[in-house]
Amino acid sequence: MTDERHSDAAAERRARLAPADEERVLHAALGGLTDGIRARLDRHAAEPLDWVALIDELRRRGGSLGMSEQTGEVDDFGFDAGWVRRSRPFFDLLAERWFRLEARGLANVPDGPVLFVANRGGLLPWDGLMISHGLERRLGEAARPRFLVADWLITLPFAQPALARLGGVRACQENAERLLRTGRSVVAFPEGVKGAAKVYADRYRLQRFGRGGAVRLALETGCPVVPVAVVGADDAHPVLFKIETLARSVGLPFVPVTPTFPWLGPLGAIPLPARWTLEFGEPLDLDPADHDELAVLQANETLRRRIQSMLDAELRARAQAPTPPGS
Amino acid sequence: MSAADPPESESPRPTPADPPPSGVTAITGLRTFLGRRLAERLVPHGPVLGLDLHGPQGLPPSVELHEIDLTRPDAATGLVDVLAKRDVQTVVHLAFRRRPTADLEADHELDVLGTVHLLGACAAAGIRRLVVGSTTMVYGARADNPNHLRESHPLRGHPHAHAVQNRVEVEELVARFATERPGTVVTVLRPCWIVGPTYRDPIVDYLARPWVPVLLGYDPLLQLVHEDDCLHAFERAAREQHPGAFNVVAPGVLPLSALIRGAGQRVLQVPPAWIHRLRAFPSQAQSGDRPEGFYDYLRYLWVADGEKGFRAFGPPSYDTREAWMSFVSARRMRRYL
Structure with missing residues (x-):
């Protein structure tokens, strides 16, 4: 005693x-x-x-x-390798413990610059960050892609400096083309803000896929297109409903209401601990000679359908599988 | 680039005898930093005429000064007299307000009407080559800019920065002049923010403050060009044939906070709503512009792609960081002199 x-x-x-x-x-x-x-x-x-x-x-x-150890050496898109290295423990924790991230089909990722096309989910770009981080941890630092971020998010205060340092780039044709031509992989989300703004009832239902910008980009640069199905992003920030009247006055495309936001204030930005799966599909077959509008739109639709079927398969597997321990 | 210049688009010329004699060069805005230093550089290669209200101190004696007020309604006739009498081949137009004032009318008179008069005189005198100094700020700081603005990007300016709007107008006038007069080689040089051991302007004053106010939550990528690289581009443009617009920038970008911390200064994060009260912002300090006219340039991307300029004028000798460091170290040295 x-x-x-x-x-x-x-x-x-x-x-x-x-x-x-x-x-x-x-x-x-x-x-x-x-x-x-x-x-x-x-x-x-x-x-x-x-x-x-x-x-x-x-x-x-x-x-x-103090802070002055930050040399601030960044590349031409504002990507800060030192910052990424310092923040790696945080993202390791987030990916491995919080999201229990699982990456499949990594053998499908070719060497050299690749255009990844993924489904968008959740208001904040956790999906882009997780794809970059997952690829970096599993395939090495050189494989870390840049992810494209919508205008409104890349110019949001506080998000702007952090996203730029972590490899976020404003989504536009010029930027993606420059990245691919200089040998850097890119993650594109052709759904754009429509994907981020899905309510929970529509989760993992792909929205319209733009005007085939991704396919056109791949044809112009000759880079392979790898479809990526992200399961988990829609559960990390389940949008119950949206307030669109308030949105215009604060400069956002919409104000989401999730189980935690806006009730918990800034804490609502913390994602729920959903289980994440990234599935990398086989590169899309593109005929570089097929440059006409119809072929591009058809390839775009093929790509969309491919990602949707990968999503459906994963969701079905999840529904049937017994709940894994720890979730 | 057009078909006019394939012979000299690559590799610097080996001998000074190689370029065609540039004839007489006239520089407007001789009193500006660029005007004075460009005159010094051009003097060994041919006669240089300075056009300004009155001349700067310590010019090389061979620079011939003509006192001309570009804003006067009869400026064009006086200009034609000078240009024709001295058989001027090349005109470098640098007479722009460097410190925007509260007098919007006067700024507009000098920047835009001054250019109108000069272009009229150039057309009448039949000059061969026209070089106009602009700035990459004419692209405008917008949320939807790509990361690297090419020369072909539309010039959108900024509605709350009257000095930038004037330069956009000047560019429109010059572009029209270039299409109407294909016989004249028109070069527009758009430098980004210039720094260096001796260059001073409101932007440099802003960046040199011990506490630099920045927008809370934003850390934009900036690019800077060294004064010598900028002058080099102007000199090449004044002596060779480079039709078209060129960004004059240095390779590399740095976040604003890295620039400030690298110089040993402090960052003062200011919420955007309080920016109005700060006198530190150059556009606020002297002009009646709304502060967005300056601080949007600290919020959004407006980094320009320098490839075309590098190919035409050779790669710059300083990148953004080195240019900034040369300014910082010169300032430190000055403290002990």
């Missing part, structure tokens, strides 16, 4: 004394700094001290305590 109480008190004391995160970072940095200085002094004990190098080192270390 006394032992137990004693150990409790000890644990409490330990908890009280344990430095907070920032403090630990500070201690580590300062430790590294003193080590660095000591090493320099030892090594150059006989020689005069290299003050310039020491001061540079001090400034570098001092800078790394």
Whole structure:
């Protein structure tokens, strides 16, 4: 009894004394700094001290305590590889623990720049982020695609800087073409805002597929088109109904009402822990000679039907399968 | 690019003797930074005429100055006299307001009517080559811009930035002039924001503040061009044949916050609704424009694609980061001098 109480008190004391995160970072940095200085002094004990190098080192270390360690080196679309690397633990947690992400058919993804065409779901672009993250984790950093984001989302405050750094690019023909021509894969969502704005009753029903922009793009750049079926995005933000009158005044295409939004305020942006499956289908057969309007529209429809059937198969499998443990 | 220039679209010319003698060059707006420095660069290659209200200090003595007020109704006749008498072959038009003022009329008089008078005089004097300085801001900062604006993109300007709107009007006038007079090689150069050790304008003043106000929740990608690269493009355009419009930009983009932090300054995040109260925004400081006229350029993308310019004038020697660093280090040095 006394032992137990004693150990409790000890644990409490330990908890009280344990430095907070920032403090630990500070201690580590300062430790590294003193080590660095000591090493320099030892090594150059006989020689005069290299003050310039020491001061540079001090400034570098001092800078790394704050935000100035961000060198901010970005590529021509604002993609920040350093930021992506630093945020990887968060996305690992989100993908593996929260969404229990499963990726199938990765063997269908060819090397080189690929145009992925996926169904859109949910207001926030979690689907684009999960496809990028999943491909990066399973096929390596070079395979990380950029995902196209609708205008209203890429210019939303706070979303804009984060999305650009994570590889989001405004959805337009010029951008996608430039990315593919410079050897970077692209995820396109031809449904656009119509896909994001589906209510829960219409989940996983593909909306109209634009005017065949994706197919035309693939024909022009000669890149393979890989259909992707995303199951889970529509469940992460189930839109119960939409308020369209309010939307125009706040500059959104619609204001969604989900089980958590707007009731919980900004917390409503947190996705529900739906189980996610990404299925990569076989690349679409496109005849580069077929450039006429009808062929493009037919290929577009084939693509749409292919994704819809992949979605249906996955949903059927889910309905029949026993609930996996932990969901 | 049209059929007029295949011979010199690639590779810089090897010898100074190679380009055809450019004849007499006239520069309007000699007092501006670009005008003065361009005159210095062009003097070794031929006679240079400066046209401005009055001349700047410390010009090379060989620059011949003609005091002309472009806004006067009779400016065109005076200009024709000068251009014809001295047999001017090339005109570089740089007489634009660099600091927009609250006097919208006067700004419009100088930028647009000044251009009208100059174009009329050029047509009458039959000059060979016209180079007009513009800016990539004429594309307008819009939510629906692609990430890399090509020269063919429509010039949409910004309804609340009168200086930019004036430049859009100037571009329209120049484009009409170019189609009406196919005998004249018309080059429009659109530099993005210019920085460098010596260049100063309201944008540089804004970027150089110790606390730089930015829009809360936005971190736009910006591109900057070094003053020397910009001058190089103007010099090549004034001495060679490059018909058409060109973006004069540097490779690479940086988020605004990275620029500011890289210079050791602080970012001051301001909610858009409070921007109106801030005097720090250059368009606010001196002109009657609504602040959106400037801060939309800190919100939306308006990065231009420089490929066409790189092919015509050679790749710039500074990328965006290096251009910015050259400005920052020059400012640091100045503190100790």
